[in-house]
Amino acid sequence: MRKICIIGSGHVGLVTGACLAHLGDSVTCMDDDFKKIEILRQGMIPFYEPGLEEMVHRNMERGRLAFSTSVEEACKNADIIFVCVGTPQKPGGGADSLYIEAASKRIAEVMDDYKVIVEKSTVPVKTGKWIRRTIELNSHNKCDFDVVSNPEFLREGKSIDDFMHPDRVVLGVDSQRAADIMIELYKPLNAPIIVTNIETAELIKHASNVFLALKISYINAIARICEKVGADVLQVAEGMGYDRRIGQDFLDAGIGYGGYCLPKDLAAFIHIVEEVGCDSELLRAVQRINDSQQELFVKKVEEALWNLAGKNVGVLGLSYKPNTDDMREAPSIHIIEKLQEEHVRIKAYDPHAIENASVILRDVEYCQTPYEVAEGSDALIILTEWDEFRKLDLAKVKRLLKQPVIIDGRNIFDPLQMKQLGFVYQGVGR
Numbered sequence: 001m002r003k004i005c006i007i008g009s010g011h012v013g014l015v016t017g018a019c020l021a022h023l024g025d026s027v028t029c030m031d032d033d034f035k036k037i038e039i040l041r042q043g044m045i046p047f048y049e050p051g052l053e054e055m056v057h058r059n060m061e062r063g064r065l066a067f068s069t070s071v072e073e074a075c076k077n078a079d080i081i082f083v084c085v086g087t088p089q090k091p092g093g094g095a096d097s098l099y100i101e102a103a104s105k106r107i108a109e110v111m112d113d114y115k116v117i118v119e120k121s122t123v124p125v126k127t128g129k130w131i132r133r134t135i136e137l138n139s140h141n142k143c144d145f146d147v148v149s150n151p152e153f154l155r156e157g158k159s160i161d162d163f164m165h166p167d168r169v170v171l172g173v174d175s176q177r178a179a180d181i182m183i184e185l186y187k188p189l190n191a192p193i194i195v196t197n198i199e200t201a202e203l204i205k206h207a208s209n210v211f212l213a214l215k216i217s218y219i220n221a222i223a224r225i226c227e228k229v230g231a232d233v234l235q236v237a238e239g240m241g242y243d244r245r246i247g248q249d250f251l252d253a254g255i256g257y258g259g260y261c262l263p264k265d266l267a268a269f270i271h272i273v274e275e276v277g278c279d280s281e282l283l284r285a286v287q288r289i290n291d292s293q294q295e296l297f298v299k300k301v302e303e304a305l306w307n308l309a310g311k312n313v314g315v316l317g318l319s320y321k322p323n324t325d326d327m328r329e330a331p332s333i334h335i336i337e338k339l340q341e342e343h344v345r346i347k348a349y350d351p352h353a354i355e356n357a358s359v360i361l362r363d364v365e366y367c368q369t370p371y372e373v374a375e376g377s378d379a380l381i382i383l384t385e386w387d388e389f390r391k392l393d394l395a396k397v398k399r400l401l402k403q404p405v406i407i408d409g410r411n412i413f414d415p416l417q418m419k420q421l422g423f424v425y426q427g428v429g430r
């Protein structure tokens with residue numbers, strides 16, 4: 001049985017560890033957050049991800065998945081070490097590689113024979129070279145090792161399916177030995193495997209995420225035109241998406257993208273592009289459109305309510321997207337804070353993100369149901385497209401609202417039907 005060590009047991013590390021254990025490997029997930037490891041050892045998951053808790057449980061019971069706070073213990077006899085630590089955004093926009101460096105140093109100190117060290121975190125191009133250099137400089141035993149770039153493309157909320165059925169596996173290698181080991185590891189997934197050099201693999205990840213951000217900003221720019229000329233952005237997107245060169249995905253107009261990946265990866269990529277002296281104008285426009293999408297939404301709320309001060313606004317959805325409790329860079333944060341600056345009182349409901357939201361957003365009345373949010377509100381705003389909201393009893397919502405106003409940042413309802421039900425309803429780009 002292959003032995004695998006995962007350093008950094010967050011969204012990516014834990015899913016990678018659980019899925020590899022599911023495929024039959026013996027995995028130890030390590031994290032330097034003692035509390036997180038304690039929770040995991042008790043068979044609980046420190047965040048919401050459908051199906052993950054069951055998978056972790058099953059593999060712990062089968063003795064294939066263990067947790068540790070010690071790099072030494074986790075790396076002992078491991079053939080492959082995955083580095084899945086965070087790469088947050090620095091104030092200047094670049095990616096902070098401090099955690100990658102810290103993990104590399106610890107690996108160097110404990111390594112006692114040949115290892116494949118896999119960079120799975122999203123990192124700036126050339127990080128692989130820095131990992132190699134750091135390990136060479138800090139290695140106690142001077143053993144042989146290889147660095148591989150194997151970027152992760154999973155989406156929170158669908159992580160397990162994405163990991164088990166990837167569109168492709170990207171492997172950036174500089175040795176055949178490491179390539180063979182990694183190809184063997186991913187064989188059970190039956191996915192296309194792209195083997196390339198480390199810099200190319202690193203760039204594939206950043207270029208992919210930035211392209212996804214670009215698609216969202218593009219459709220949001222189109223949405224603005226739709227509103228001016230009386231077109232419907234949903235139908236424009238549908239009509240565009242049938243073209244296989246374009247595709248249907250990531251053409252949802254709304255309040256913009258958020259989360260742990262797209263905003264920071266775009267900022268990091270802009271930093272890289274400008275550092276190497278290339279033109280970042282297109283990338284900066286993507287960022288600008290996304291930022292202003294939330295400002296425009298707040299303006300819509302103002303247009304619907306006339307004066308904002310003293311009004312009660314009910315918020316449905318806080319997480320940056322459905323099926324996750326992740327609040328990192330959620331558009332809801334900016335929108336709620338903007339409304340609060342205008343002295344709006346906020347009530348909010350989210351099926352899973354209230355605990356995380358309450359750490360970030362102050363002076364919000366958190367509710368147990370969407371109906372509690374609607375009760376007595378001057379308007380309802382939809383910020384995350386949870387399925388639960390599509391199934392609301394709208395007649396009941398209308399009765400509970402002070403006035404029947406819904407501003408929908410995720411276009412989950414049909415404007416015509418909403419009008420027939422007696423709502424003043426405003427989506428994005430329709």
Ligand SMILES: NC(=O)c1ccc[n+]([C@@H]2O[C@H](COP(=O)([O-])OP(=O)(O)OC[C@H]3O[C@@H](n4cnc5c(N)ncnc54)[C@H](O)[C@@H]3O)[C@@H](O)[C@H]2O)c1
Nearest residue numbers: 008010011012031032033085086087099102121122152156
């Ligand atoms: N979240 C996603 O959807 C996603 C998808 C693809 C790629 N990524 C990338 O994967 C990386 C990890 O993202 P995440 O969402 O899993 O982050 P996360 O914050 O959920 O997890 C990172 C973990 O690393 C741990 N850590 C930090 N430094 C450590 C160290 N020196 N030793 C041991 N543990 C350490 C932290 O305690 C934390 O638990 C990032 O580069 C991210 O951009 C994320």
